[in-house]
Amino acid sequence: MGSLILGVEAMAFLEKEGFPVLRSFLATSEDDAAGKAAEIGFPVTLKLSSPDVIHKTEADGIRVSLRDESEVRQGFRQIVGTFTTDQPEKRLDGVMVQAQGGGVEVIVGMATDEQFGPVLMFGLGGIFVEAMKDVSFRLIPMEACDAKDMMEELKGYQVLESPRSGSVDLPAVQRLLLGISEFITRHPEIREMDLNPVFVSSHGARICDARIMVL
Amino acid sequence: MNEKLVQVFSPDSVAVIGASNSFDKLGYHVMKSLAGNYHGMIFPINPKSDRIWGLASYPSLEAVPGDVHLAVIAVPARMVPDTLHACGRKGVRGVVLITAGFREIEDDGGRVLEEEIKEIAEHYGLPIIGPNTFGFVNLSSGVNASFTSEFSRIERGGVALISQSGGICHLCGFLAIEQRIGMSKLMSLGNRCNVDFPEVLTHLVEIDSSTRVIALYIEGLDEPRRLLDAAKSLRGRKPIIAYKAGKSEKGDSASRFHTGSLAGNHAIWKGALRQAGILEVTGTEELLDTAKAIDSCSLPGGTRMAVLSGQAGPGMIASDALEPAGLKLSHFSEATQRRINDLLPPIAIRTNPVDMGPAWYDPKNIIAILKAVIDDEHTDGIIFLAMYASANLNLAEGMVEYMRAADPFQKPVIACFTAPPGIWDEPIGALDRKKGVAIVPTPERAVQAMANLWKVSSLSNGRGVRTWDR
Numbered sequence: 001m002g003s004l005i006l007g008v009e010a011m012a013f014l015e016k017e018g019f020p021v022l023r024s025f026l027a028t029s030e031d032d033a034a035g036k037a038a039e040i041g042f043p044v045t046l047k048l049s050s051p052d053v054i055h056k057t058e059a060d061g062i063r064v065s066l067r068d069e070s071e072v073r074q075g076f077r078q079i080v081g082t083f084t085t086d087q088p089e090k091r092l093d094g095v096m097v098q099a100q101g102g103g104v105e106v107i108v109g110m111a112t113d114e115q116f117g118p119v120l121m122f123g124l125g126g127i128f129v130e131a132m133k134d135v136s137f138r139l140i141p142m143e144a145c146d147a148k149d150m151m152e153e154l155k156g157y158q159v160l161e162s163p164r165s166g167s168v169d170l171p172a173v174q175r176l177l178l179g180i181s182e183f184i185t186r187h188p189e190i191r192e193m194d195l196n197p198v199f200v201s202s203h204g205a206r207i208c209d210a211r212i213m214v215l
Numbered sequence: 216m217n218e219k220l221v222q223v224f225s226p227d228s229v230a231v232i233g234a235s236n237s238f239d240k241l242g243y244h245v246m247k248s249l250a251g252n253y254h255g256m257i258f259p260i261n262p263k264s265d266r267i268w269g270l271a272s273y274p275s276l277e278a279v280p281g282d283v284h285l286a287v288i289a290v291p292a293r294m295v296p297d298t299l300h301a302c303g304r305k306g307v308r309g310v311v312l313i314t315a316g317f318r319e320i321e322d323d324g325g326r327v328l329e330e331e332i333k334e335i336a337e338h339y340g341l342p343i344i345g346p347n348t349f350g351f352v353n354l355s356s357g358v359n360a361s362f363t364s365e366f367s368r369i370e371r372g373g374v375a376l377i378s379q380s381g382g383i384c385h386l387c388g389f390l391a392i393e394q395r396i397g398m399s400k401l402m403s404l405g406n407r408c409n410v411d412f413p414e415v416l417t418h419l420v421e422i423d424s425s426t427r428v429i430a431l432y433i434e435g436l437d438e439p440r441r442l443l444d445a446a447k448s449l450r451g452r453k454p455i456i457a458y459k460a461g462k463s464e465k466g467d468s469a470s471r472f473h474t475g476s477l478a479g480n481h482a483i484w485k486g487a488l489r490q491a492g493i494l495e496v497t498g499t500e501e502l503l504d505t506a507k508a509i510d511s512c513s514l515p516g517g518t519r520m521a522v523l524s525g526q527a528g529p530g531m532i533a534s535d536a537l538e539p540a541g542l543k544l545s546h547f548s549e550a551t552q553r554r555i556n557d558l559l560p561p562i563a564i565r566t567n568p569v570d571m572g573p574a575w576y577d578p579k580n581i582i583a584i585l586k587a588v589i590d591d592e593h594t595d596g597i598i599f600l601a602m603y604a605s606a607n608l609n610l611a612e613g614m615v616e617y618m619r620a621a622d623p624f625q626k627p628v629i630a631c632f633t634a635p636p637g638i639w640d641e642p643i644g645a646l647d648r649k650k651g652v653a654i655v656p657t658p659e660r661a662v663q664a665m666a667n668l669w670k671v672s673s674l675s676n677g678r679g680v681r682t683w684d685r
Binding site for chain 2: 054107109110111113115116117119121123129133135136137138139142146149150153192193194196211213
């Protein structure tokens with residue numbers, strides 16, 4: 001079935017490949033989390049890290065905008081406590097400590113279709129992808145105009161074009177899409193991937209979380 | 216393959232293997248399509264008859280005295296392998312294999328038989344359209360190699376419909392007759408033995424000068440990338456539109472990835488068609504209207520539309536339909552507005568959408584308004600709506616007279632001419648598909664066809680191609 005690369009490990013892999021990622025560490029203890037947060041600089045985000053959980057929000061596994069060490073310690077205890085109480089059968093790797101991201105949330109993903117082979121997906125994050133399924137697909141490999149076109153195809157494109165807060169670096173999104181297309185072409189062993197969310201602000205796109213399935 | 220396909224689609228001679236005089240045999244109906252309609256040599260083949268459909272028949276293909284370009288085969292499935300060997304030995308250029316009973320059936324024997332005929336075809340380098348097809352109709356060269364003779368009534372034009380389904384060809388072919396759509400080719404690929412979408416697409420774009428727009432009906436393909444790559448490599452040369460059936464297929468619900476669970480077959484098709492420069496349509500009417508508009512009209516340079524209507528209501532619903540379709544009402548230049556104001560009294564709304572009501576009884580004025588709007592620099596296309604009323608009986612005929620001498624319109628004009636059957640039939644027939652005008656049944660469909668004309672021009676321009684090769 002292949003193996004899954006998650007969270008910190010996936011982010012490190014992507015960073016090594018030259019993709020923009022939010023700075024992230026895996027913390028396995030409260031002290032560890034506090035130390036990593038100080039190293040990154042506040043505010044930070046904490047995220048549950050388990051190979052068995054796709055929707056971290058539903059598992060109450062996310063704390064954002066933690067401003068100091070005590071908030072990080074409290075957040076760590078809450079996440080681990082809730083998870084081990086509610087879902088004792090599931091595996092726990094630890095908690096990801098991450099630089100606070102900002103901007104519009106988008107999702108970039110790839111899947112391998114039986115007939116089409118590798119395909120790339122782009123969508124707006126959060127409820128747009130969950131409830132509205134407002135996503136677009138292109139076959140890999142793509143050209144520059146395809147990346148632009150697949151962004152413009154979204155019903156919610158206006159959210160990207162004129163977001164309520166600040167501007168969005170659309171060329172950075174286009175570069176990311178093309179970069180992923182090229183990356184997948186070089187790594188045919190990658191079967192499935194979610195970069196979710198990716199934060200896009202006026203100064204670039206940052207991958208915030210990733211899961212990768214490798215054959 | 217391409218060279219052989221030229222002779223398959225425009226053969227000098229056709230052999231009908233399994234030709235018959237009895238109504239309950241498909242070979243009867245194939246003969247009916249060819250006899251008295253096709254101008255080349257027809258060789259009916261049947262070991263049991265001397266004359267079929269009044270023509271001398273032959274006991275076998277070997278017995279035919281001359282060269283055979285196309286063989287139409289309508290014999291039972293078990294006889295097909297031997298028949299194909301005979302075609303190969305005879306040097307037949309290509310085959311229409313009407314016979315069913317291959318991989319489309321539940322019995323595994325069908326699949327095995329199809330593998331066998333594939334090997335035979337490869338051995339002789341023999342292109343096979345089908346099996347499991349009604350055949351094809353080449354209206355440009357007057358060849359109806361199908362079991363439905365009535366397809367010969369379709370007007371000659373620039374639309375090629377290539378379908379994975381024979382039923383869809385029948386649906387669209389008969390609607391084409393009714394709605395005066397001009398076709399170059401109508402073809403069902405059936406099980407696609409070795410003549411598949413990419414091969415036909417390449418032929419239609421590169422060789423077939425009578426085809427101006429290609430309409431595809433696709434159900435599902437094992438190797439969709441072959442078609443998409445072919446379309447991509449031909450991008451910008453002729454417009455390609457596609458109707459893809461099978462939208463209900465969902466993504467992989469077992470996937471633990473967002474992407475995997477959303478990557479349904481149709482979602483991917485949608486993006487892949489767009490990536491290949493193919494315009495996706497989502498209904499039979501849209502397929503036919505769009506193909507007709509592309510075949511008949513210039514492509515618009517933008518989205519600004521003038522709506523000219525003889526009655527306010529149809530003009531209003533057309534205007535309402537513009538924005539959701541990605542189009543908008545144009546703002547006429549001062550000069551254009553002055554020209555219109557000279558032609559219409561102020562009792563009507565003279566700005567866009569223009570209510571031409573007061574000029575309704577005078578075709579000359581209506582045409583002058585149409586001309587003014589076509590000349591308008593802020594207008595990219597025209598929706599023209601004319602409902603019959605007893606008092607404007609002469610409108611359509613008057614327009615025909617004017618149009619006879621007019622130069623073709625440089626901007627698309629999509630029109631509705633609605634009248635009781637028998638009243639405007641002749642002038643409608645004379646106006647439709649001439650000088651850059653396409654007539655469709657309703658204002659909403661006119662707007663949708665116009666929107667698709669614009670999409671086709673932007674899709675082709677995706678690679679910097681400014682004009683279509685037409």
